[in-house]
Amino acid sequence: MLKLLEGPQTLGRGKVFWSSFLVVLAGALTYPLFADSYDVGNFAYFLIWIFMALGLCLMWGYGGMLSFGQTLFFGIAGYGYGVLAINMGGGTATIVALMLSVVLAMVAAGILGYFMIWGGISGIFFGIVTLSATLVLAFFLGQTAGPEWHIGSARLNGFNGMKGMDPLTVGDFFIEGSTLYYVMIALIVIVYLALRMLVNSGIGNVIVATRENPQRAEMLGYDVRKYQLLTFVIGSGLAGLSGALYTSWGQFITPSSIGLPAAAMPIIWVAFSGRSDLTATLVGSFLLLFGFQTITVYSQQAALVLMGALLLATVMLAPQGFVLGIGKFAADWWSGHRRREESPVMAEAGRLQSEET
Amino acid sequence: MALVEVKGVSKHFGGLTAVSKVDLAVNAGEVHCLIGPNGAGKSTLFKLIVGLYPPSQGSILFDTVDITAERPYARVQRGMSIKMQAPSVFKELPVRQNIRIALQERLSGAERIAEEDRLLTLLNLGPDSEKLAGALSHGQQQWLEIGMALALKPQLLLLDEPTAGMSPDETFKTGELIKSFNAEGMTVLVVEHDMAFVRQVAQRVTVLHLGKIFARGDLKGILQDEKVAQIYLGKTHAH
Numbered sequence A: 001m002l003k004l005l006e007g008p009q010t011l012g013r014g015k016v017f018w019s020s021f022l023v024v025l026a027g028a029l030t031y032p033l034f035a036d037s038y039d040v041g042n043f044a045y046f047l048i049w050i051f052m053a054l055g056l057c058l059m060w061g062y063g064g065m066l067s068f069g070q071t072l073f074f075g076i077a078g079y080g081y082g083v084l085a086i087n088m089g090g091g092t093a094t095i096v097a098l099m100l101s102v103v104l105a106m107v108a109a110g111i112l113g114y115f116m117i118w119g120g121i122s123g124i125f126f127g128i129v130t131l132s133a134t135l136v137l138a139f140f141l142g143q144t145a146g147p148e149w150h151i152g153s154a155r156l157n158g159f160n161g162m163k164g165m166d167p168l169t170v171g172d173f174f175i176e177g178s179t180l181y182y183v184m185i186a187l188i189v190i191v192y193l194a195l196r197m198l199v200n201s202g203i204g205n206v207i208v209a210t211r212e213n214p215q216r217a218e219m220l221g222y223d224v225r226k227y228q229l230l231t232f233v234i235g236s237g238l239a240g241l242s243g244a245l246y247t248s249w250g251q252f253i254t255p256s257s258i259g260l261p262a263a264a265m266p267i268i269w270v271a272f273s274g275r276s277d278l279t280a281t282l283v284g285s286f287l288l289l290f291g292f293q294t295i296t297v298y299s300q301q302a303a304l305v306l307m308g309a310l311l312l313a314t315v316m317l318a319p320q321g322f323v324l325g326i327g328k329f330a331a332d333w334w335s336g337h338r339r340r341e342e343s344p345v346m347a348e349a350g351r352l353q354s355e356e357t
Numbered sequence B: 001m002a003l004v005e006v007k008g009v010s011k012h013f014g015g016l017t018a019v020s021k022v023d024l025a026v027n028a029g030e031v032h033c034l035i036g037p038n039g040a041g042k043s044t045l046f047k048l049i050v051g052l053y054p055p056s057q058g059s060i061l062f063d064t065v066d067i068t069a070e071r072p073y074a075r076v077q078r079g080m081s082i083k084m085q086a087p088s089v090f091k092e093l094p095v096r097q098n099i100r101i102a103l104q105e106r107l108s109g110a111e112r113i114a115e116e117d118r119l120l121t122l123l124n125l126g127p128d129s130e131k132l133a134g135a136l137s138h139g140q141q142q143w144l145e146i147g148m149a150l151a152l153k154p155q156l157l158l159l160d161e162p163t164a165g166m167s168p169d170e171t172f173k174t175g176e177l178i179k180s181f182n183a184e185g186m187t188v189l190v191v192e193h194d195m196a197f198v199r200q201v202a203q204r205v206t207v208l209h210l211g212k213i214f215a216r217g218d219l220k221g222i223l224q225d226e227k228v229a230q231i232y233l234g235k236t237h238a239h
Helices: A013-033 A036-064 A070-088 A091-119 A122-144 A177-200 A202-212 A214-218 A224-250 A260-273 A278-300 A300-317 A322-356 B042-050 B072-078 B095-103 B109-122 B137-153 B168-183 B195-201 B219-223 B226-233
Strands: B004-011 B015-026 B031-035 B058-060 B078-084 B156-160 B187-191 B205-209 B214-216
Touching: A013 A036, A013 A177, A036 A070, A036 A122, A036 A177, A036 A224, A036 A260, A036 B195, A070 A091, A070 A122, A070 A224, A070 A260, A091 A122, A122 A260, A177 A202, A177 A224, A177 A278, A202 A214, A202 A224, A202 B095, A214 A224, A214 B031, A214 B072, A260 A278, A260 A300, A260 A322, A278 A300, A278 A322, A300 A322, A322 B004, B004 B031, B004 B042, B004 B187, B015 B031, B015 B042, B015 B058, B015 B187, B015 B214, B031 B042, B031 B168, B031 B195, B042 B078, B042 B187, B058 B214, B072 B078, B078 B137, B095 B109, B095 B137, B109 B137, B137 B156, B137 B168, B156 B168, B168 B187, B168 B226, B187 B195, B195 B205, B195 B219, B205 B219, B214 B226
Parallel strands: B031 B187, B031 B205, B078 B156, B156 B187
Antiparallel strands: B004 B015, B004 B058, B205 B214
16 A cells, blocks of 8 residues: 555655655654744644645646636535534534534535536536636625524624634644644645555546546546546545634634635645646645735735736746646756766776676 | 447438448457448447447447447446547556556556556567657557557457558558457457458458448458449459
């Protein structure tokens, strides 16, 4: 199984890559020891969105399905967590609420995905339909301000958003601050490694084959629709995980976290990073989220304009993604450097061998 | 015994009838060639058998089971395997991975790797196994696609113009390859223009013309048929 951590669908292999991975992980684990709690909380917030980016990377980069609707599932799980946590009474039940809300997002993705994929919707139309569904949910939630809009004791509250749910809790212990940060790190490591194994497995082979040439994949005996649906459900479930964690983190959620500007963000993160690789998406999304948050402190409009400019620059200059491009360049430079270093040694070894014979 | 039976199949595209009430039986264990001039409906009939087009009327049986309503993947799972007219490989994936995707449902572990190596060697693609499939020459992509079709170890191998773009030497080798698989019991249906290739491999031949069956029989009889020579090669003999 562990062999699947490396394979043709993922960049990064060998001792150098995994040593770097461990160094970064060690840095992430020790970060709360020397950073103040505000910064740690902010980092936990950035990390919440990484799941949605990885999910879109799987769907778009590996599966060839550009979903503009990641925030639809983010919103379903985010509101789902709120409704469940409020109605189940908080406490350890919030963990169950988190899991059920992710399942809810996956079921919604299964239903929407079934009709789209079995209906033959693909390419740009896939993006249009998912965006439409996202906007429908955002507009619907925006008009739920009246007291009649409630599920159990959870008020939806229109544009003001839902609030009053507990954060993730175990017994009497709230998972916040540094604890939440460590939970995020653990979840990201698990999801990242699991996705690497998925895309390098036989299922991953069929997912990329379907992206490359769905007719040929079907002609090899694969019902490509099932693989596309699986990809869509997993990717949407990850968006849902981001949504539920977001609601738990801030103890609120509003329709603006689902609407058009929010829906465009995951596409920018993944496009800029390099949609065809999980590692590039992980690194690039984190950098963009960090940069976006830093600029937002001074001007939210400037941050949004910068995101738009980055998307434009990516499309015009590096359609495969900036982070992925830089990563490939660095890998090529490193292997070239190694070859140059080894070639005199190899030449000397060859010379000695020929002298011996 | 017929492995594939096409019964009264027609295909209309708007006002155009590409295939009209065609009956065709491909017997188990034979190499059957489907020939005819351009526009005769060969590729359309091929796509009807494969399931890429639904027929306007008629039915298609595989191993006595009616598969008319089945999708292509279900037909492949029954034992069909297809090589399309234009090279249809996964161009952005390495050559070996193309073969692996075709093999992985049938074999795993060391067995799969050994079979990958065997097929790559058989197809002269061993040295290029780590190249992207899109970087191969046209002829090599044709071979790779034949390899992917063979990897499924099908009962029926369907080849749509397998030698298009190949040199005479490559064409001859492809013919010998097909004959060797047929000798092991594989049934082969080939759509082909190249009469030298047809002469090399065919045991039975069906001639399509204007969407209808024009003639059928053994190779010798078809080659001596004056009418076939007229519609297929003008007024020149086919040999």
